[in-house]
Amino acid sequence: MSAAQGGNARARSKRPTMVDVAREAGVALRTVSRVVNNDPTVGPEYVARIKAAIKALNFRPDERARQLRTGVSDTIGAAVRRIAEVNPALAAIERAAREGGLTLLASSTDFDEQREHDILISMCRQRLDGIIVEPIGESHSYLEPELAAGLPLVAMDRPLSGVSVDTVMSDNAAGIGMAFHHLRRHGHRRIAYIGDDERVFSGRERAAAFRACLLAHGEPVGDLVHPGEITAERVGAALDAVLHGPDPATALVTGNMDTTLAVLRRLGPEATRLPIVGFDDVPLADLLRPALTVVAQDTARIGATAVELLRARIAEPARPVKTVVVPVSMTIRGSGELRS
Template identity: 40%
Template sequence: MKRPTMKDVARAAGVSPMTVSRVVSGEPGVSPGTAARVGQAVRQLGYQRNDTARHLRQKNLGTATIAVVVDDLANPFYALMVRSIEDEAHRRGHVVLVGSTNDEPRREREVIAAFTARRVDGLIIVPTIGSHTFLKQPMEGGTRVVCVDRPARGLTVDTVTVDNRAGAERAVTHLLGHGHTRIAYLGDRFDIWTQAERYAGYLDALAARGIPEDPALVRHELRSHRKAHAALAGLRALPDPPTALFTSNDIITMGVLDGLDHPAPVAIVGFDDLPLAERLNPPLTVVSQDPVAIGGTAANLLFSRIAGDISAPRSVVLLTRFIVRGSGESRARPAGG
């Protein structure tokens, strides 16, 4: 239920918000009849003045809190990124509030509204697929915003991403270099910016070798370990199955690894590193992004804005690292071999 505001009280009493403010503050100059109407509206609506917020607005002070909004806190990548942000905040005497969206725009709005109502000094968000023009109002009120992992649609703010497209292209080119031409792509929702970039990199690598895309080898919408596992089973059941796999994030990679025989009968390169990846059989070759560096960079940008930096918004693109370990290096076997 929405908390009643001073404007709601003013509307119910038929007076201006300034008059309501004077009545609830006990200031003189309001007629007894008007004060009585305001008092009645206050009681009926259950209005409570937010003295903390009022004090902060008057003194132009911060709350020493920031908020982080990510897709899924259970994802190891986001957990490490949030921890990095928390470390930077702790050094500056700030507390971090954390929420997740599951990439649902409605849930994102609800989580952000809850944080901005607490007057956090800043937000670091992994944007969902929807428009983010709704953030302009809290930004006008002084809340600083930094986007991380993806840009936000309809919003021009500091953004920290990685070279998703180039990283994916390098992974697929690596598989092509080992003789694979039937390379499957296993991805998350295509409308997520990072996934669209990685899929574009997959297509770039194929196009550079003159290999047309085969839709039968492409799987999107793999939002869980279970769906990735099922997608792998479908690919392996094809009349002409892939000899190599490119998995576009760590959750998908884990689902695929769970469905593979060991040692794996196909080559595989994943986007995002995994804990103990070097101990798999064979060890996992990956495109690695550094969640600690990403989170730290985003936090430094945010605290710079909180401190008063009013320079033009910046777009920081960090480089990925290609780590060769063995799973992507097996050569394609001839048909029937």
């Protein structure tokens, strides 16, 4: 350490401790501890003296020591797929956590399975009170020891694979049914689907629901359902297959926001002539002409429910595992109402 560094260290004032507060207030250290920890049995005279001493000394309790003593941090974690962009579910989690007196520590997995693993393990090591996760990986069995040790964990949007935890997600099948039947009511009989990879739970559920809709109406399945990785090339190939084949589709259902955006970019000006219903709302969807009709997820309710489930699990660790399915709704704006 240089002389200058040493001087700075010596000049820096020492943070006041509970011993200092006890001396200032003229009370026992144990009494200060009880006031700091909101013990209601301390007399009001002592509470007033100790609070005055705390204010005078600008004392701040050592949160790390409290956590070690109580095993409670009042902090929960959220590992979500993205936070760089608008994330209504994360905003709802943060709001519900704050209302419950909890601090939220959030991190983005960026749709990367290894990053998700590293983030979740790091959160487990920090001994948070609980974690909410939007799962990406194909297996989460590595979390089993943490669950066995009592870690409260809630899955949001899709279940965790390999472990049994509380889950909140949208009604994927009902949403796809809404989109399909809405287009049928507007005269379309050749309706195609482009969606996410079926390795993803929601992608698998939505593609299966669309196939079920086709089969229920006696429509062929093979050339109308196109799940897969969401890339410009793959989405472009799917569009070419459904729009330029021998029996082209007259309308389209897109399986999530990213697929919808990829479709709109690929079609460009041609998108205004293709009837589309998207699963998930899209930023600025109402500015398109025609504006985009969507199946809207109640992301605010999903986020709030995730926090409710987590708090319930913290309060009652042995309660039965619960899955909450949140209803979806149709937002009609024009694109899904174009006639064939």
